[in-house]
Amino acid sequence: MKAPTLAPADELQVALVGSPNAGKTSIFNALTGMRTKTANYPGVTVSRREATVNIEGRHLTLVDLPGTYGLEPVSPDEEVVAHALHGEIEGVARPDALVMVADATSLDRSLFLIAEFLELDLPTCLVLTMIDEVSTRHGTVDIDRLSAALGIPVVGVVGHRGIGLDTVRSMIANPSGWERPILAPPAGLRERSAWVDSIVSTVVSPLDADTKTRRIDAVLLHPVLGVLVFATAMLGFFQSIFTLATPIVDRLEAALGSLADATRTAIGGTLGEFVADGVIAGVGSVLVFLPQIVLLFLIIGLLERVGYMARAALLADRVMGRFGLEGRSFVAMLSSFACAVPGIMSTRTIPNEKHRLATMMAAPLMTCSARLPVFTLLISAFVSDRAVLGPIRSQGLTLFGLYLLGSVSGLAYAAVLSRTMLAGPSAPFIMELPPYRRPTARAVLLHVWEGAWSFVRKAGTIILVTSVGLWALLNVPSSTPPPGFDDAQAASYQMENSVAGGIGKAMEPAFAPLGFEWRTNVAILGSLAAREVFVSTLSITTAAEGEEALTDRIQTLERPDGTKVFNAATVGALLVFFVYALQCFSTVAVLRRESNSWKWPTLAMGSMFALAYLAAYVTHTLIEAVS
Amino acid sequence: MRLSHLPIGSEAVVRGVDPGRAGEGRRLQEIGFVPGTRVRVERRAPLGDPTVYEIRSTRLALRRAGADLVDVELIEERDA
Numbered sequence: 154m155k156a157p158t159l160a161p162a163d164e165l166q167v168a169l170v171g172s173p174n175a176g177k178t179s180i181f182n183a184l185t186g187m188r189t190k191t192a193n194y195p196g197v198t199v200s201r202r203e204a205t206v207n208i209e210g211r212h213l214t215l216v217d218l219p220g221t222y223g224l225e226p227v228s229p230d231e232e233v234v235a236h237a238l239h240g241e242i243e244g245v246a247r248p249d250a251l252v253m254v255a256d257a258t259s260l261d262r263s264l265f266l267i268a269e270f271l272e273l274d275l276p277t278c279l280v281l282t283m284i285d286e287v288s289t290r291h292g293t294v295d296i297d298r299l300s301a302a303l304g305i306p307v308v309g310v311v312g313h314r315g316i317g318l319d320t321v322r323s324m325i326a327n328p329s330g331w332e333r334p335i336l337a338p339p340a341g342l343r344e345r346s347a348w349v350d351s352i353v354s355t356v357v358s359p360l361d362a363d364t365k366t367r368r369i370d371a372v373l374l375h376p377v378l379g380v381l382v383f384a385t386a387m388l389g390f391f392q393s394i395f396t397l398a399t400p401i402v403d404r405l406e407a408a409l410g411s412l413a414d415a416t417r418t419a420i421g422g423t424l425g426e427f428v429a430d431g432v433i434a435g436v437g438s439v440l441v442f443l444p445q446i447v448l449l450f451l452i453i454g455l456l457e458r459v460g461y462m463a464r465a466a467l468l469a470d471r472v473m474g475r476f477g478l479e480g481r482s483f484v485a486m487l488s489s490f491a492c493a494v495p496g497i498m499s500t501r502t503i504p505n506e507k508h509r510l511a512t513m514m515a516a517p518l519m520t521c522s523a524r525l526p527v528f529t530l531l532i533s534a535f536v537s538d539r540a541v542l543g544p545i546r547s548q549g550l551t552l553f554g555l556y557l558l559g560s561v562s563g564l565a566y567a568a569v570l571s572r573t574m575l576a577g578p579s580a581p582f583i584m585e586l587p588p589y590r591r592p593t594a595r596a597v598l599l600h601v602w603e604g605a606w607s608f609v610r611k612a613g614t615i616i617l618v619t620s621v622g623l624w625a626l627l628n629v630p631s632s633t634p635p636p637g638f639d640d641a642q643a644a645s646y647q648m649e650n651s652v653a654g655g656i657g658k659a660m661e662p663a664f665a666p667l668g669f670e671w672r673t674n675v676a677i678l679g680s681l682a683a684r685e686v687f688v689s690t691l692s693i694t695t696a697a698e699g700e701e702a703l704t705d706r707i708q709t710l711e712r713p714d715g716t717k718v719f720n721a722a723t724v725g726a727l728l729v730f731f732v733y734a735l736q737c738f739s740t741v742a743v744l745r746r747e748s749n750s751w752k753w754p755t756l757a758m759g760s761m762f763a764l765a766y767l768a769a770y771v772t773h774t775l776i777e778a779v780s
Numbered sequence: 781m782r783l784s785h786l787p788i789g790s791e792a793v794v795r796g797v798d799p800g801r802a803g804e805g806r807r808l809q810e811i812g813f814v815p816g817t818r819v820r821v822e823r824r825a826p827l828g829d830p831t832v833y834e835i836r837s838t839r840l841a842l843r844r845a846g847a848d849l850v851d852v853e854l855i856e857e858r859d860a
Contacts, residue, residue, distance in 0.1 A: 222807070222810055222811055223807075223810040223811075225806060225810065227807050258837060259836060259837040259838045261836045261837060262811075262812050262835075262836040262837065262838050265810065265812070265814075342809060342814055342815075343814075343815060343816070345814075346814045346815070346816055346817070360837070363837075366839075367822075370822075370823065370832075371823075374823055374825065374826060374832070375826065376826045377826075379826045380826050463841075467825045467830060467832070467841050468825055468826055468827065470825060470827075470829070470830055470841075470843070471825065471827035471828065471829050471830075472827065474829075474843070480830075480841075504807075578801040580803075580804050580807070581800065581804040581807070581808070581842065581843065581845060581846035581849070582830060582841070582842065582843040582845075582846060583807065583808070583811060583840060583841070583842060583846060584830075584840070584841045585838060585839065585840055585841075586832060586839035586840070586841055587839075588839075
């Protein structure tokens with residue numbers, strides 16, 4: 154297991170370590186800027202951020218390790234930190250030096266962690282963040298005395314104002330010159346506790362209580378007000394994701410549409426169609442999600458950094474606990490309303506393995522933004538828009554019903570898992586409530602950039618490949634339509650006799666009980682890779698020109714026997730099918746990576762398809778019986 | 781006395797931590813629940829559980845089951 158592949162003699166590797174919320178990541182960002190690489194540790198689910206920096210003519214690699222409370226790991230994140238610091242990860246060198254980042258306002262607790270890091274016997278220095286807050290709370294930290302007591306260099310910084318960062322920068326260039334402790338901190342718990350107390354009493358003058366955080370918590374965690382603020386925040390969250398993003402999405406769609414048309418005419422022939430309907434439509438169907446994804450990361454990043462997310466998790470914990478989940482699951486599920494991929498990735502902060510798995514498995518049932526175009530298309534075409542009660546209208550109500558169905562089913566799914574496959578005793582719930590802080594624009598923007606970019610890269614590849622592949626299958630073999638057919642009829646004829654059309658027809662016996670015919674089946678097949686492909690595929694298989702034409706087309710489309718292809722029962726079944734089915738390669742891939750096995754993604758795919766089929770069948774049968 | 785039984789606003793000193801069924805006690809110690817440490821009961825979540833404690837100038841939320849593992853000695857009682 155131990156394979157310390159040493160970096161080149163000149164290439165120093167310095168690791169940043171510290172507890173969560175200590176300000177480690179903002180120090181890392183300040184030292185490295187945008188030159189970071191994010192990669193996964195081999196074989197595990199935790200990503201490492203690293204950057205090469207050049208300080209005083211010296212190249213060195215800075216690695217930002219996940220936040221940790223101790224070197225006896227309880228979560229996947231902490232396990233990586235422990236392994237990395239012991240040099241036990243194959244292909245990854247043990248760091249040459251450690252930069253510990255600790256919050257000066259809670260130095261007494263940080264010292265326990267510092268003691269553990271000092272046991273590693275690596276050159277170590279300490280960066281104390283939030284020293285400005287120490288003085289606003291009328292306290293002092295004697296940095297020189299702390300340095301003397303620990304026997305290592307200590308620097309105080311104010312990260313968001315850049316104070317002290319130059320000292321840190323020139324210090325990390327030369328770890329061999331750092332002072333090393335003469336005596337290691339004592340080992341036993343009581344002895345160590347006494348060691349911490351003695352250092353704290355000589356170095357720190359007591360701070361005023363954090364009245365600001367206490368005052369804000371008195372409102373945000375108030376039994377009535379707190380719940381009210383929470384409900385308003387959640388409402389605002391959805392409202393902004395869907396209403397703020399919509400105009401941008403519409404403009405983007407229009408622009409992509411005209412680009413596709415222009416390309417089709419400019420290039421012409423089959424190649425023109427390939428570029429317009431395969432490539433541009435494929436890339437476009439990813440790009441239209443970008444405004445929502447960016448907004449999602451922006452809002453969640455802000456709430457997280459201000460400190461509200463921990464409060465929301467605290468509020469939701471009791472309810473989530475009923476379903477075998479915990480407060481932090483709520484945050485993950487909230488993200489999943491935009492996209493299950495970042496939702497599943499955010500479960501890394503859940504230390505309890507059972508809670509974490511249950512959350513990851515429930516995430517795909519939250520109504521993600523990829524379902525939205527499918528729902529919008531079907532609802533606007535088949536649900537008449539009339540007022541129900543005040544401003545509530547039937548179309549919006551239908552959409553809300555689908556969201557509710559997904560969320561309730563997700564929670565029930567988690568509850569079933571935690572009572573069966575994930576039953577048994579589990580680790581306790583411990584969550585730190587960080588003090589409220591004003592986030593820096595830089596930190597939030599970096600978070601948005603990293604999230605959005607990884608989404609585009611991942612989803613983009615999969616959707617592009619699928620769209621191009623589907624386009625090819627729908628155009629091979631090329632058939633000559635019978636004489637007298639107009640353009641639309643000729644296009645339909647081509648689709649029906651293509652390879653994809655053949656597959657769609659072969660699927661008919663299986664999907665007939667749900668009321669789906671071959672055109673829908675091909676679109677469902679395409680949506681296996683990503684749900685939004687459904688809409689673009691359906692517009693190809695029904696030979697509709699543009700989104701508006703698609704709405705008309707599916708309303709009027711008839712089977713050879715003269716009955717409508719889409720009736721109330723079929724549309725109902727389709728909507729319900731999309732609530733449950735796990736049609737998303739990216740989600741399957743991220744489930745596989747984050748659970749480190751094929752067992753969970755296989756189970757999710759199988760069970761959610763079974764649920765989707767069953768629920769669609771029941772819906773179809775019920776609506777048929779009523780109408 | 782168990783930490784979970786303390787009323788809001790009271791202060792206590794940690795006497796010991798039970799190991800727990802899944803080794804949860806160790807984590808509670810690492811995070812600051814070391815014998816001799818002062819702990820203050822800050823507030824309960826709006827729905828009654830978990831509870832927020834202040835220990836070594838950090839706010840930590842524990843569910844009742846976790847706080848049951850911590851044995852404390854009350855030094856100052858105050859009613860919420």
